[in-house]
Amino acid sequence: MSWWPIALIVFGVNFTVWAAIGLARLIEETWRKRSLRKKLQQRGYGVEPSITVQDVAVLIPAHNEELVIKDSIEAIAALVPRCNIHVVSDGSTDRTVELAQQAGVNVISTRTNVGKAGALEEAIDRFDLVDRFRAVLLLDADTAIQPGYFDAALPFFDDPKVVAVAGAVRTRHERGLSLIGKVLVCHRQRIYAISQRLLKYGQTWRFTNATHIVPGFASMYRTSVLPYIEMNPPGLVIEDFNMTFEVYAKRLGKVAFTLGAVAVTQDPDNLRDYIRQIKRWGLGLWQTVRRHPPRLTLFSAMLTVLLLELLTSSMFFVLLPLLVVMLAVPAVYPEALSWPGLATVHTDVAEHMNLRVLLLAVTGADLALTCLVAVIERKLRFVALWIFFPFLRVLDAAVALYVFPKAWLSSTGRWTSPARRTVLERPALAGRVAVSAAVTAPAPKSVEWVE
Amino acid sequence: MTKTSIEPRRPDVPSPGGRRSLRLRLLGGSAFLIVLFLGAVALLVTVPRMLGSGDKPATLVVASLPFWNLTEGPNILATNPGTFNEVSPWIYGLARNGRIVAQAPEVTAQTRDGMDRLRKLGIPVVPSIANRTNGQWAYEPLADILHDPAAMSRHINDIVALVQRENYAGIDIDYEDLPATDRQVFTSFITDLASALHDKGKVLTVALFAKTSDAGEDQRNAGQDYAAIGAAADEVRLMAYDYHWSESPPGPVAPMPWVRDVLTYAKSQMPADKIVLGVPLSGYDWVDGKGEVVTWIQSYGRTSKYHATVQYDRLSESPSFKYTDEQGRQHEVWFENADSTALKLQAAKAAGIRGVYLWMISSEDDRTWATVRKIIPLHPTSSGEGTSR
Numbered sequence: 092m093s094w095w096p097i098a099l100i101v102f103g104v105n106f107t108v109w110a111a112i113g114l115a116r117l118i119e120e121t122w123r124k125r126s127l128r129k130k131l132q133q134r135g136y137g138v139e140p141s142i143t144v145q146d147v148a149v150l151i152p153a154h155n156e157e158l159v160i161k162d163s164i165e166a167i168a169a170l171v172p173r174c175n176i177h178v179v180s181d182g183s184t185d186r187t188v189e190l191a192q193q194a195g196v197n198v199i200s201t202r203t204n205v206g207k208a209g210a211l212e213e214a215i216d217r218f219d220l221v222d223r224f225r226a227v228l229l230l231d232a233d234t235a236i237q238p239g240y241f242d243a244a245l246p247f248f249d250d251p252k253v254v255a256v257a258g259a260v261r262t263r264h265e266r267g268l269s270l271i272g273k274v275l276v277c278h279r280q281r282i283y284a285i286s287q288r289l290l291k292y293g294q295t296w297r298f299t300n301a302t303h304i305v306p307g308f309a310s311m312y313r314t315s316v317l318p319y320i321e322m323n324p325p326g327l328v329i330e331d332f333n334m335t336f337e338v339y340a341k342r343l344g345k346v347a348f349t350l351g352a353v354a355v356t357q358d359p360d361n362l363r364d365y366i367r368q369i370k371r372w373g374l375g376l377w378q379t380v381r382r383h384p385p386r387l388t389l390f391s392a393m394l395t396v397l398l399l400e401l402l403t404s405s406m407f408f409v410l411l412p413l414l415v416v417m418l419a420v421p422a423v424y425p426e427a428l429s430w431p432g433l434a435t436v437h438t439d440v441a442e443h444m445n446l447r448v449l450l451l452a453v454t455g456a457d458l459a460l461t462c463l464v465a466v467i468e469r470k471l472r473f474v475a476l477w478i479f480f481p482f483l484r485v486l487d488a489a490v491a492l493y494v495f496p497k498a499w500l501s502s503t504g505r506w507t508s509p510a511r512r513t514v515l516e517r518p519a520l521a522g523r524v525a526v527s528a529a530v531t532a533p534a535p536k537s538v539e540w541v542e
Numbered sequence: 543m544t545k546t547s548i549e550p551r552r553p554d555v556p557s558p559g560g561r562r563s564l565r566l567r568l569l570g571g572s573a574f575l576i577v578l579f580l581g582a583v584a585l586l587v588t589v590p591r592m593l594g595s596g597d598k599p600a601t602l603v604v605a606s607l608p609f610w611n612l613t614e615g616p617n618i619l620a621t622n623p624g625t626f627n628e629v630s631p632w633i634y635g636l637a638r639n640g641r642i643v644a645q646a647p648e649v650t651a652q653t654r655d656g657m658d659r660l661r662k663l664g665i666p667v668v669p670s671i672a673n674r675t676n677g678q679w680a681y682e683p684l685a686d687i688l689h690d691p692a693a694m695s696r697h698i699n700d701i702v703a704l705v706q707r708e709n710y711a712g713i714d715i716d717y718e719d720l721p722a723t724d725r726q727v728f729t730s731f732i733t734d735l736a737s738a739l740h741d742k743g744k745v746l747t748v749a750l751f752a753k754t755s756d757a758g759e760d761q762r763n764a765g766q767d768y769a770a771i772g773a774a775a776d777e778v779r780l781m782a783y784d785y786h787w788s789e790s791p792p793g794p795v796a797p798m799p800w801v802r803d804v805l806t807y808a809k810s811q812m813p814a815d816k817i818v819l820g821v822p823l824s825g826y827d828w829v830d831g832k833g834e835v836v837t838w839i840q841s842y843g844r845t846s847k848y849h850a851t852v853q854y855d856r857l858s859e860s861p862s863f864k865y866t867d868e869q870g871r872q873h874e875v876w877f878e879n880a881d882s883t884a885l886k887l888q889a890a891k892a893a894g895i896r897g898v899y900l901w902m903i904s905s906e907d908d909r910t911w912a913t914v915r916k917i918i919p920l921h922p923t924s925s926g927e928g929t930s931r
Contacts, residue, residue, distance in 0.1 A: 405582075
C-alpha cells in the first residue's frame with residue numbers, strides 16, 4: 092500500500108472537499124462585498140444591519156458559577172445593554188443568583204434541577220424571549236465574547252433565511268499549564284483552527300448550508316424559530332448537536348458562520364477532564380444522529396460522508412498502535428512469530444504495509460496539519476508539540492468508538508447523563524480563579540469531530 | 543420552504559402517534575448508524591486491498607532454465623500449460639575475445655534439442671547472456687567491451703544479430719560483479735542495446751542485484767543505476783536471492799522482510815510494470831563455512847536420509863534443517879519450498895509489479911506450479927504475451 096491513502100485518511104477527505112468549497116466562498120464573498128460596498132457608496136447609504144444589539148437577548152445558564160458569574164456579566168454588559176442579559180440558575184447552591192442580581196441583570200432559578208437544556212427551555216419561556224427579542228445569544232459563564240462578535244455576526248440576520256449564526260470558537264491559552272495541559276489545549280485549538288476553516292467555512296456558504304454543529308455556548312439563534320426546536324429531548328447528554336440537527340430536519344432555515352464572531356472558551360487541561368468531555372461529545376453526537384434518520388438533503392449527504400470518515404479514521408487510529416507493534420515486534424524479536432496466530436496476521440499486514448511508509452504517512456500528514464495551524468495561529472508552539480498530536484488522535488478515536496454502542500443504552504424514557512449528577516471540580520488554573528462546573532453539565536463546548 | 547416569519551408558539555403536546563413516530567425515527571437513525579459503522583469497516587478492509595494489489599495485476603511468469611536442465615525443463619513447461627508466459631534459457635556466455643558463445647559447449651546437442659522443444663511450446667523465448675567465460679564468472683571480457691566504444695557497438699550488433707537469427711523475442715542481460723566505476727558505461731551500454739533491439743521489435747530484459755538503496759551494500763550494487771536501467775529496459779529482473787550465499791554464514795536465501803524492502807526501493811526508482819521479481823527455487827547446504835547449492839529434491843532427500851526435522855522460520859518465511867553427515871560434519875540447510883515461494887509470489891502481487899521469474903527450474907517442490915497458477919493466474923490470452931508491451 093502506498094503512502095498517499097494513509098496520508099489522506101490522516102489529513103481528512105472532508106477537509107479536502109470542504110476546504111475547496113471554502114476557497115470558492117472566500118473568492119465569491121470578497122468579490123461580492125467589494126461590488127456591494129461600491130454600490131452603497133454611490134447611493135450614499137451606510138451599511139446598517141436590520142438586527143442590532145438592542146434586539147439581542149443574552150441567555151447565560153449557570154450552575155454554581157459564583158466565582159465567574161460577576162466577571163462574565165460585566166464582560167458581556169460591555170457589548171449589550173444590561174437589561175438584555177438573562178441568567179438562569181439551575182440548582183445552584185452557592186451565591187450565583189445573588190451575585191447576578193447585584194449585577195443588575197434578569198435572573199431566575201429553575202424550580203427543580205432540570206439540566207442545561209431544560210434550564211434554557213424554561214428560561215426562554217419564562218423570560219418570554221421569543222416575543223421580546225429577535226435573536227438570542229446562548230452563552231456559557233466561562234465563555235468570553237470578543238469585541239467585534241456582534242458586528243461580524245448580526246449582518247447575517249439581514250438574510251431572512253438565516254436562523255442561526257455560529258460563533259467561531261477559540262480556546263484560552265493560559266500560562267503556567269503543565270505539559271499535558273499545554274498539549275491538550277493546543278490539540279483542541281488545532282482542531283478548532285482547522286475544522287472551522289477547512290470544514291465549517293465551506294459548509295456555511297450561502298449556497299451550501301450544511302454544518303453539523305452550531306456551538307451551544309457562543310452562538311445566536313433567531314428567536315422566532317426556537318418554538319420549533321425541541322431543545323430538551325429526554326436522554327440526550329448534550330443539546331447543541333440536537334438543536335443544529337433540528338434546524339435541518341425541520342427545514343427551519345440556514346446556518347451562517349463567520350470567523351469574525353469569536354468566542355473564547357476554556358478547555359480541559361488534564362487527561363481525566365478531557366476524556367470525560369470527549370466521551371460526552373461523542374455520545375451526544377451518536378445519540379443525536381440516532382434521533383435524526385437521514386433524508387435526501389445536502390445536510391444528510393454531508394453528515395454521511397463526515398461520519399463515515401470519522402468512523403473510518405477512528406478505526407484506523409485505534410488499529411494504528413496494533414499495526415505498528417505487529418510490524419515492529421517481529422523485526423526486533425523474530426521469535427515472536429512463533430506465537431500462535433501472529434505469523435498469519437503479520438504476513439497479511441506486511442503484505443500491505445511497511446512500517447516506514449506507515450509511520451511517514453501518518454506523521455507526515457499530521458505534521459502538515461500542525462504546520463498549517465502554526466501558520467494560521469502564528470504560534471510556533473504547535474510545531475514544538477507536533478509529536479503528541481497523533482497520540483491524542485488515537486485517544487479521540489478510541490473514545491469515539493467506545494461510546495458508539497452507548498447511543499443505544501439510553502433509548503427510552505427519561506434518562507439523565509450521570510455527568511450531570513456528579514459535581515465536577517475543575518482544578519484551579521493559574522491566572523484564573525477556579526471555575527466550579529456543574530451539575531447542569533459543564534457547558535458542552537461544541538465539538539468539531541472529524542479531524 | 544424556509545419558514546422565516548414564524549409565529550411564536552409552543553410546539554404541540556406530543557400526540558399519541560408521537561411516540562410511535564419517535565420510535566420509527568429512532569429505528570431509522572439506528573439503521574443509519576449501523577450502516578455507517580459497517581460501511582467504515584468495509585472501507586477499511588477493502589481500500590488497502592484494492593490499492594495494495596496495484597492497478598494492474600501481475601501478468602508475467604518467467605521460467606529461468608539453466609543449460610544443465612534443458613532436457614527435463616521443457617517437459618515441465620509442457621506439462622504445466624498456462625503457468626508461464628516467457629522462458630529464459632540461461633545458455634550464453636562470453637568468450638575471452640568478447641564474442642557470444644555457449645556457456646557449456648560440451649552439451650551443445652542437448653541445448654539445441656531443448657531449445658527446439660521450447661520454441662514448439664509457443665512461449666516467447668528470451669535467452670540470457672551471462673558474463674561467464676569457460677564456466678566461470680569473468681570480468682575481463684566484459685570490461686573490454688564496456689570500455690571500448692568500437693567493441694561495445696560490435697557486441698550490440700552481435701546480440702541483435704543473434705536475436706534475429708534465432709528469432710528470439712528478445713534478450714536477457716545478466717552481467718554481474720561490475721565495479722562501481724562502471725556505472726556510467728553499463729548504463730550507456732544498456733541504453734544503446736535497448737534502442738537497437740527496440741528498432742527490430744525485440745525486447746531487452748536486464749537482471750540486477752537486489753538492493754534497498756542506491757549505494758547498496760557493495761561495489762557491484764553501486765555499479766547498477768536502477769533508475770536509468772529501469773528507464774531503458776523493458777523488464778528489470780531483481781535478483782532478490784542470495785541474501786545468504788555460499789560464502790556467507792548459513793541463513794535464509796531470500797528473507798521476506800528484505801524482499802519487501804527490495805520491492806519498495808525498486809518501485810521508487812522505476813515504473814512498477816517493468817519490475818520482475820526473482821523468486822529462488824533452490825537453497826544452500828552449508829558445511830565447514832561453505833555453502834553448496836541444493837535443490838528442493840536434494841533437501842528433501844537429505845531430511846529423510848539423516849532424519850532431520852524441517853523448521854519453518856516465520857520471520858524470513860524460509861524452511862531449514864540441520865543434520866550431521868557420515869563424517870560427523872554439522873550441516874545447515876536453508877532451502878525453498880512451495881510455502882516459502884507462495885509468500886514471494888504474494889509480495890510481488892501485492893506490490894503491483896509486472897511479475898516474477900523463477901530461478902531456476904530444476905528439481906523444485908512439486909507443489910510449486912499449482913501455487914504459481916493459484917497466486918498469479920495468467921489470463922488465457924496473456925500466454926504468449928509476456929514480452930509484448
